[in-house]
Every structure is written in C-alpha cells, then in structure tokens.
Amino acid sequence: xxxxxxxxxxxxxxxxxxxxxxxxxxxxxxxxxxxxxxxxxxxxxxxxxxxxxxxxxxxxxxxxxxxxxxxxxxxxxxxxxxxxxxxxxxxxxxxxxxxxxxxxxxxxxxxxxxxxxxxxxxxxxxxxxxxxxxxxxxxxxxxxxxxxxxxxxxxxxxxxxxxxxxxxxxxxxxxxxxxxxxxxxxxxxxxxxxxxxxxxxxxxxxxxxxxxxxxxx
Amino acid sequence: xxxxxxxxxxxxxxxxxxxxxxxxxxxxxxxxxxxxxxxxxxxxxxxxxxxxxxxxxxxxxxxxxxxxxxxxxxxxxxxxxxxxxxxxxxxxxxxxxxxxxxxxxxxxxxxxxxxxxxxxxxxxxxxxxxxxxxxxxxxxxxxxxxxxxxxxxxxxxxxxxxxxxxxxxxxxxxxxxxxxxxxxxxxxxxxxxxxxxxxxxxxxxxxxxxxxxxxxx
Amino acid sequence: xxxxxxxxxxxxxxxxxxxxxxxxxxxxxxxxxxxxxxxxxxxxxxxxxxxxxxxxxxxxxxxxxxxxxxxxxxxxxxxxxxxxxxxxxxxxxxxxxxxxxxxxxxxxxxxxxxxxxxxxxxxxxxxxxxxxxxxxxxxxxxxxxxxxxxxxxxxxxxxxxxxxxxxxxxxxxxxxxxxxxxxxxxxxxxxxxxxxxxxxxxxxxxxxxxxxxxxxx
Amino acid sequence: xxxxxxxxxxxxxxxxxxxxxxxxxxxxxxxxxxxxxxxxxxxxxxxxxxxxxxxxxxxxxxxxxxxxxxxxxxxxxxxxxxxxxxxxxxxxxxxxxxxxxxxxxxxxxxxxxxxxxxxxxxxxxxxxxxxxxxxxxxxxxxxxxxxxxxxxxxxxxxxxxxxxxxxxxxxxxxxxxxxxxxxxxxxxxxxxxxxxxxxxxxxxxxxxxxxxxxxxx
Numbered sequence: 001x002x003x004x005x006x007x008x009x010x011x012x013x014x015x016x017x018x019x020x021x022x023x024x025x026x027x028x029x030x031x032x033x034x035x036x037x038x039x040x041x042x043x044x045x046x047x048x049x050x051x052x053x054x055x056x057x058x059x060x061x062x063x064x065x066x067x068x069x070x071x072x073x074x075x076x077x078x079x080x081x082x083x084x085x086x087x088x089x090x091x092x093x094x095x096x097x098x099x100x101x102x103x104x105x106x107x108x109x110x111x112x113x114x115x116x117x118x119x120x121x122x123x124x125x126x127x128x129x130x131x132x133x134x135x136x137x138x139x140x141x142x143x144x145x146x147x148x149x150x151x152x153x154x155x156x157x158x159x160x161x162x163x164x165x166x167x168x169x170x171x172x173x174x175x176x177x178x179x180x181x182x183x184x185x186x187x188x189x190x191x192x193x194x195x196x197x198x199x200x201x202x203x204x205x206x207x208x209x210x211x212x213x214x215x216x217x
Numbered sequence: 218x219x220x221x222x223x224x225x226x227x228x229x230x231x232x233x234x235x236x237x238x239x240x241x242x243x244x245x246x247x248x249x250x251x252x253x254x255x256x257x258x259x260x261x262x263x264x265x266x267x268x269x270x271x272x273x274x275x276x277x278x279x280x281x282x283x284x285x286x287x288x289x290x291x292x293x294x295x296x297x298x299x300x301x302x303x304x305x306x307x308x309x310x311x312x313x314x315x316x317x318x319x320x321x322x323x324x325x326x327x328x329x330x331x332x333x334x335x336x337x338x339x340x341x342x343x344x345x346x347x348x349x350x351x352x353x354x355x356x357x358x359x360x361x362x363x364x365x366x367x368x369x370x371x372x373x374x375x376x377x378x379x380x381x382x383x384x385x386x387x388x389x390x391x392x393x394x395x396x397x398x399x400x401x402x403x404x405x406x407x408x409x410x411x412x413x414x415x416x417x418x419x420x421x422x423x424x425x426x427x428x429x430x431x432x433x434x
Numbered sequence: 435x436x437x438x439x440x441x442x443x444x445x446x447x448x449x450x451x452x453x454x455x456x457x458x459x460x461x462x463x464x465x466x467x468x469x470x471x472x473x474x475x476x477x478x479x480x481x482x483x484x485x486x487x488x489x490x491x492x493x494x495x496x497x498x499x500x501x502x503x504x505x506x507x508x509x510x511x512x513x514x515x516x517x518x519x520x521x522x523x524x525x526x527x528x529x530x531x532x533x534x535x536x537x538x539x540x541x542x543x544x545x546x547x548x549x550x551x552x553x554x555x556x557x558x559x560x561x562x563x564x565x566x567x568x569x570x571x572x573x574x575x576x577x578x579x580x581x582x583x584x585x586x587x588x589x590x591x592x593x594x595x596x597x598x599x600x601x602x603x604x605x606x607x608x609x610x611x612x613x614x615x616x617x618x619x620x621x622x623x624x625x626x627x628x629x630x631x632x633x634x635x636x637x638x639x640x641x642x643x644x645x646x647x648x649x650x651x
Numbered sequence: 652x653x654x655x656x657x658x659x660x661x662x663x664x665x666x667x668x669x670x671x672x673x674x675x676x677x678x679x680x681x682x683x684x685x686x687x688x689x690x691x692x693x694x695x696x697x698x699x700x701x702x703x704x705x706x707x708x709x710x711x712x713x714x715x716x717x718x719x720x721x722x723x724x725x726x727x728x729x730x731x732x733x734x735x736x737x738x739x740x741x742x743x744x745x746x747x748x749x750x751x752x753x754x755x756x757x758x759x760x761x762x763x764x765x766x767x768x769x770x771x772x773x774x775x776x777x778x779x780x781x782x783x784x785x786x787x788x789x790x791x792x793x794x795x796x797x798x799x800x801x802x803x804x805x806x807x808x809x810x811x812x813x814x815x816x817x818x819x820x821x822x823x824x825x826x827x828x829x830x831x832x833x834x835x836x837x838x839x840x841x842x843x844x845x846x847x848x849x850x851x852x853x854x855x856x857x858x859x860x861x862x863x864x865x866x867x868x
Contacts, residue, residue: 004405004419004427005429006257006403008273009257009319013272013274013416013429016272016414025414028266028411028412028413029412029413031266031411032325032412036265038265039225040223040225040226041263046305048278048280048282049249051268053271054270054277055230056225056229057229057230057237058229060268060271061265062229062265063265064265065263066284067284067305068283068302068304068305069301082345083348083349084285084286089345102222108249110308123308123311124310124391126390127295129308131298132303133304142579145576146576148576149594157587157591160583161582188223194245196645197234197245199230201220201222206585207584208584211630214231438839438853439839440690440691443707443714444863446709447707447850449708451865453708454705455848462846462847466700466845466847470699480715480716481687482689482716483683483687485709487702487705489664490664490667491663491664491670491671492663494702498699499702499718502717502719502736503738503739503742510777512777514732516725518723521784522720524775525761525762525780528775529774536657542686544746545738558745558825559825560727560737562734562741563738565734565738566733566734567738608775620657622656629679629680629683630683631672633664635655636655638655646664
C-alpha cells in the first residue's frame with residue numbers, strides 16, 4: 001500500500017507498532033475509555049530537541065502538552081482573538097483540572113534568538129515570528145543592550161527571563177490566580193540544556209534556576 | 218536538594234538520566250552544536266495520549282512539533298495579532314526549511330467535542346476554547362445537524378474534516394502555497410485511534426483516510 | 435608551649451604534621467632544594483570556599499597562586515604604584531616561566547556583590563573594596579541596569595564577564611601578549627559553583643563557559 | 652568534550668570530584684547558602700609550596716586567604732590607588748568580621764630574594780616586582796649590608812623581619828588598630844620552613860619566632 005507519509009514517519013510508526021504498542025495495548029485502551037487525567041500541563045517549545053516526553057520519560061497519558069515557539073504564555077486577553085495557548089490552558093485547568101503547570105524552556109532556542117535579533121529581516125512578509133516574539137519585548141531590550149555577555153550567555157539569560165515572564169503572564173488569568181491561591185494549582189519553571197541533558201528547575205521563591213542532581217537526593 | 222517540580226516529572230527525569238541519556242549523550246551534543254534539521258513539522262493535539270514522538274517513535278531532533286488543542290491551523294492573517302501556530306509554521310518552513318508538514322489528529326479529541334457542543338457553557342469567562350474552536354465553525358455546523366450519525370461517528374468524522382480544513386488553511390499561506398507548487402514541501406494528514414494505536418493516513422488526492430498496515434506491504 | 439596561633443590553625447597544623455607530612459617529606463625537601471617549577475599560575479578569589487588547591491586537588495608545588503578579592507587582574511600600568519597582582523604575574527611569567535595562566539572565578543562572590551551594589555556605603559572610610567572593585571566599572575553597569583535577571587543571575591553573569599574582562603587586561607601586558615603570540619603561554623578562564631562543586635571552563639574562542647563533565651571523556 | 656584547561660588541572664579536578672566532593676557535598680551546599688564565616692584571614696605568599704590550606708589542613712570555608720608575592724601588607728594609604736591587599740583586609744575585617752589575621756611567611760621566598768638583590772635587572776620593563784618589593788625598602792637595607800650572615804641567613808632573617816614589618820603596617824589601618832584595642836581582633840605571624848614542614852610562630856610580645864612542636868605539649 002501507499003502510506004502517504006514521509007518515510008521516516010512510516011518507519012517510526014512501524015517500530016512503534018512492533019516494539020512499544022504490544023506492551024501498552026491495554027493501557028491505550030483503558031485511557032481511551034476512561035479519558036485522560038494528566039496531572040500536569042507542560043508548555044514547551046516546538047524545537048525537535050526539546051520534547052518533554054523525552055526529557056521526562058513520560059508515559060502515555062501522563063502530560064498534556066502545548067508546544068509553541070519559545071514556550072511562551074501570552075497575557076490574559078479575554079476580548080482578543082482566538083488564542084491557541086490560552087485555549088489549551090483553559091482546557092487543562094478547567095476541564096482536566098490539572099494540578100501543575102510547567103513552563104519548560106531550553107538552550108539554543110531559535111525563537112529567543114529572534115527576540116535577540118530585533119533588526120533581522122522578517123522570515124516572511126507576514127512576520128509571524130516577529131509578532132509572536134514581540135511578547136518578550138518588555139524583557140528582551142535590557143538583554144539586547146548588554147555587550148559584555150557573550151551571545152550564548154544573553155540567550156541563556158533571556159531563555160530564563162522569558163520563563164519568569166510567562167509565569168507572570170499565567171498569573172494574569174483569573175482562573176489560574178484563583179486556583180493557585182487555593183493551593184489547587186502549582187506553577188513551575190524549568191530549563192533544559194539540550195547539549196547535555198542537564199535540567200535546571202526554578203526556585204519558586206527567588207526565580208533562580210538550579211541544576212537538578214541526584215547525588216544527594 | 219529540593220527539586221521544585223512535580224514528583225512524577227522528577228522521577229521521569231531521573232529515568233531519562235539513567236536509562237536514555239547515557240546512550241544518546243553524543244547525539245545531544247552534536248545536535249546542540251550543529252543545530253536542528255528536522256525534515257518534518259508535525260501539528261498535533263495537546264492531548265496526553267497523542268504525543269507524536271510516541272506514535273512515530275521519533276528520535277531526538279527528528280520532528281519539529283506544534284501542539285495546540287485539536288491540532289488546528291488558522292488561516293493566513295498577516296495583519297492580525299500574534300499567532301502561535303502561524304509563527305511556528307513560518308519558523309519551520311522559512312528558517313528550518315522542512316520538507317513535510319503533517320497534521321496529526323486523533324480519536325476522542327476534547328476540542329472536537331467542544332466544537333460539537335455549541336451550546337455548552339464556556340469553560341471560563343474568557344471562553345478561550347470557544348474562540349479557538351470557532352476556527353472550525355465553517356465545517357462543524359453540517360456535522361452538528363446530522364442526527365443520523367452516532368455521537369462517536371460525528372466526532373470521528375469532524376476530526377477528519379478538521380484535518381482537511383486545516384490543510385486548506387495551510388494553503389492560504391503564500392510561502393506554503395509557493396513551496397508546494399515547487400515540490401519543495403509536501404502536506405500530509407493522519408489520524409490516530411488512541412484506543413488501539415491504529416494510524417490512518419490521508420490520501421492526498423481523495424482526502425480519504427486509510428488504516429496503515431504492514432501485513433501486505 | 436604557647437602556640438601563639440588561633441586554635442583551629444594549631445589543630446590543623448597538627449593534623450598536617452601527623453597525616454600528610456610523613457608521606458610527603460621527601461617531596462618537600464626536593465622542592466625546597468630544586469626550587470618551585472609550577473606549570474600554572476592561578477588567580478583566584480580570597481573566599482574561604484574557593485581555594486584552588488581544593489578544587490584541583492593540587493599537590494605541593496603544583497600551582498602558583500594569587501588570591502585577591504574577586505580574582506581580578508588590573509590593566510597594565512607601568513607608571514603606577516606597586517601592584518600586587520601585576521608583581522605576581524611578572525614573577526610567574528618571567529622568573530618561573532609558567533606555561534598557563536588561569537583566572538578562577540566562583541559563585542557567590544562578595545566582591546562581585548559589591549560591584550553590583552554601587553550605592554552601598556563604603557566598608558571603611560578608606561573604601562578599599564570600592565576602589566578595588568572599580569576595576570569592573572567598565573563592565574558592571576550594563577548588568578546593574580538589568581532588572582529582569584534575578585540577583586543571583588546578575589551575580590553569576592558578572593562573575594563570568596569579570597573573568598573575560600581580566601583576561602582582556604592580561605593581554606595589555608606586553609610580556610603576556612608576546613608569549614601568547616609565541617604559543618609559550620596559554621590563558622584560561624574557569625568558574626566554580628561553590629554550592630555543588632561544578633566547574634565551568636571557558637571556551638577560549640567564544641568566551642562561553644561550559645560545565646565540565648567526564649561522562650563522555 | 653574539550654576541557655579548555657591545562658591537563659594537570661583537569662586531572663586534579665576529576666580527582667576532587669571522585670574522591671573529595673562526595674563526602675563534602677552537604678558542607679558545600681550549606682556554606683553556599685549560609686555564606687562564609689571564616690574566623691581567620693591568612694596573608695600568604697603565592698609560592699606553590701606555601702599554600703596555607705596545606706600547612707593548616709584547612710577545611711572548606713575555614714580561612715579567607717590573600718596570596719601575594721612575599722605575603723606583604725602595604726601601609727594604610729586611603730587616598731592611593733586600588734590596593735588588592737588592603738581591599739581584602741577591609742572585606743575580611745569589616746564584612747566578614749574575622750577574629751584573627753595571620754601573616755604566613757616561608758623559607759626560600761623568591762620575593763625576599765628580589766628584595767635582597769637590589770641591583771638585579773628588572774624582570775620586565777614594568778618592573779612590577781621591583782616596585783612591589785620596595786615595600787620592604789625601610790627594612791631590607793640593613794640586611795643587605797650585613798656581610799657577616801650567610802645568604803641563607805639573610806634570607807631567613809628578612810623573611811621574619813618582613814612579617815613584623817607587615818604587622819606594623821597592619822596597625823596603620825584605623826579599623827584594625829581599633830578592633831585590636833577592643834580585643835576583637837588578634838594579629839599573628841608565622842613562618843614555615845618548606846624544606847621540612849616546620850612551622851614557627853611569632854611571640855606577639857617579643858616578636859621572636861619559635862618552632863612549634865607537640866612533643867612537649
């Protein structure tokens with residue numbers, strides 16, 4: 001038969017069918033019947049090296065996942081247009097009643113690169129990346145002016161600043177603010193170094209990121 | 218140390234560190250240095266049971282992934298606000314120069330359910346899901362009025378109709394239309410039955426979905 | 435007998451005499467007779483948690499060590515006053531003919547904290563710390579204005595910026611510039627996280643710091 | 652990975668990671684969080700054979716350490732240029748509130764040798780060692796003219812004279828003089844024979860140095 005899909009996906013699906021599905025068939029069926037109940041929504045980047053399922057070795061049904069460029073959350077805009085990320089948040093929080101929201105950033109983010117290249121030409125006449133990354137305008141400028149940091153350091157710094165900025169935006173949603181106040185919802189930040197797999201989690205008090213290690217756990 | 222993350226993610230990360238990373242450390246470093254070159258962008262649903270990395274057994278760096286509720290693509294709106302999905306498409310097509318776009322739907326989609334429940338109360342005063350799913354208004358109405366199909370049939374039908382609708386929207390983007398005309402970009406549709414792992418790929422000519430099987434390949 | 439020293443040093447010396455010296459007596463004698471030939475000068479901070487002998491498990495005679503607040507190198511000023519650090523550099527490079535210069539920074543540096551607190555009161559009327567840290571004035575200002583980074587992130591960033599600034603100052607010394615041009619002297623930067631012992635070495639090309647790990651070495 | 656550091660330091664760090672850090676990880680973290688509280692500042696020489704951490708078997712966080720050529724303290728010069736050693740003293744006394752200052756000299760000191768070779772060529776056109784050792788001009792001349800002592804005796808004598816001279820300079824700092832008068836700060840001198848590890852402590856009354864031994868303690 002003709003598969004109508006890119007060959008690498010056909011090959012990958014075949015491996016899934018042969019290697020993974022047989023052991024999980026029962027779980028697939030159960031989750032289809034009972035519905036999903038993931039405890040956590042993860043907002044991650046589209047980057048092919050930043051799949052949260054890989055970093056967290058997630059099982060089927062474990063995490064509800066939004067992926068957009070640079071893992072951004074826009075501020076609450078109830079009168080606005082259709083908003084992809086806000087819709088997913090609303091569904092996760094109100095319908096699925098997740099207990100955790102995690103914003104997962106990563107090193108080498110192309111969206112952050114765009115935010116740090118304000119004078120670059122738009123990628124297309126529509127300049128969708130330019131508009132999308134303008135969500136970081138309030139915080140990107142201070143970083144752009146800093147010539148003492150290397151390009152990579154500016155990137156890594158803005159990747160973290162952006163996570164905190166998105167967390168601030170999360171708290172402009174009344175439903176999130178209320179549930180957090182009731183201790184029914186916890187907000188987390190993390191950043192993964194895609195060069196070596198190091199994961200840095202954010203201290204909710206200070207906003208600092210610290211590399212997770214298990215040597216003393 | 219305090220990990221500041223939900224326990225299930227800490228445990229999963231630890232498994233990643235111990236079981237998967239050691240064998241892939243070199244690949245991680247190479248992909249961080251060389252940059253990502255995924256051949257394909259996948260637009261999938263946020264559903265915790267619809268991770269494309271699972272279905273396609275994807276390796277690190279293989280697919281660039283957008284995940285929004287119901288795997289929708291809005292139409293080209295160059296003068297609009299920031300658009301998450303359009304930004305990701307622009308980045309994948311113009312910057313990463315992917316060769317394939319795949320829209321991956323799935324059974325039991327909550328967003329499709331909302332589109333088929335036009336009189337339900339909004340999930341929150343902002344009604345973000347309502348606005349987001351209104352992208353399907355042009356095609357959902359005919360389905361809503363169809364009392365002959367069972368509820369499950371209407372869902373499955375709209376899940377496929379929605380994929381073809383998003384493919385139509387993709388072709389309103391000049392960059393995509395042009396590259397497709399030059400045979401530099403191919404558009405695909407697929408739908409996965411999360412109850413049993415069956416994958417149905419769309420025939421690009423007829424728009425029909427056919428279950429992929431390898432027994433006769 | 436009365437030892438005339440703080441008790442903790444008397445106790446430590448006694449342990450040295452009993453535990454370490456017996457095994458190294460011969461090495462002590464040889465090094466006293468032959469003179470020291472350390473291959474490397476390390477410029478480190480006075481901080482009690484940043485001893486290079488600890489981090490590098492250095493043996494007796496292995497490293498020539500300058501320690502000043504914030505591990506700074508002033509620029510070349512041949513007509514200036516006596517300069518402690520410049521004198522040590524001259525001795526190491528010209529008399530001992532070291533092959534390597536390493537500037538070793540660290541997290542939580544009190545001197546860097548002072549440089550990031552420009553409006554704090556002087557510690558004493560002489561304001562020696564204020565004058566000393568003014569060596570970083572050319573690079574500290576951009577960091578001071580950045581309110582998006584946390585206090586700890588600003589510190590860590592300036593700790594690295596300062597290492598690169600000192601490396602720039604090293605290259606204002608003609609003897610160092612000449613020997614480096616002849617490949618007889620190599621300049622290095624590193625930064626140690628005193629919270630967990632992680633050591634980050636500086637890429638001499640990009641100036642970026644990368645955590646050293648031996649899993650793939 | 653490329654480590655960007657001299658091989659002997661890479662090997663030493665690796666040993667630190669494997670042998671010392673595991674047992675001290677908790678102490679590292681605690682000291683990073685609580686800040687350093689060393690009871691003592693040690694002013695020692697840069698010489699690779701004179702590390703105070705070795706002689707005093709110091710634990711992490713135990714001593715705040717200045718190292719300059721010949722362990723000198725310049726006199727109080729509040730209107731002068733930036734002074735590395737004065738800055739460190741100010742920080743230790745005013746910010747860390749150390750209770751002890753120790754000046755630690757040693758045998759075979761190259762700086763003392765330079766001070767006893769007034770007609771030698773400068774090591775470089777900047778003559779930084781010459782300027783630095785000129786701090787000892789007030790006391791070196793009498794020693795230079797003394798033909799009755801052997802070269803080694805003149806060295807050992809000036810090494811001790813220099814410690815007492817630096818102690819005199821310490822007392823030109825008002826903050827030190829005041830705290831000493833209030834019995835909040837004690838000044839010590841010591842000299843280590845690097846050929847055999849003998850430590851000689853200075854009697855604060857007479858200024859004499861006496862070899863420390865524990866056989867009769």
